[in-house]
Amino acid sequence: TKNIICAPIRTVRNDIIGVIQILNKKRGRFTKHDLNTVSAITEQAAMTLQNAQGLEQKYFWYCWCNFSFRKR
Structure with missing residues (x-):
């Protein structure tokens, strides 16, 4: 590795x-x-990852609610 x-x-x-x-x-x-370019990339990556995590949580709760209501 020459530089990092x-x-x-x-x-x-x-x-x-x-x-x-x-x-x-x-x-x-x-x-x-x-x-500075790497800093901008990390900010965008953070927002993208957080949005993906939020969508994953919403999908989990959507599936859980659908399953719960079907059992009734």
């Missing part, structure tokens, strides 16, 4: 829900611009 950027993926509550890792820039070292 590692950045946490954080929720709005500052909980870490993942990590992004970028290895071996083709030309030269990683720059401040690269770090």
Whole structure:
């Protein structure tokens, strides 16, 4: 590994829900611009993951409610 950027993926509550890792820039070292780009990517990834988790929870409760009402 020649160079590396590692950045946490954080929720709005500052909980870490993942990590992004970028290895071996083709030309030269990683720059401040690269770090800013990775930061923007981690923010988007955090929102996407949180939305997916929210949808998963809604689907769980939808299925649970449907199952509960069918048993009656």
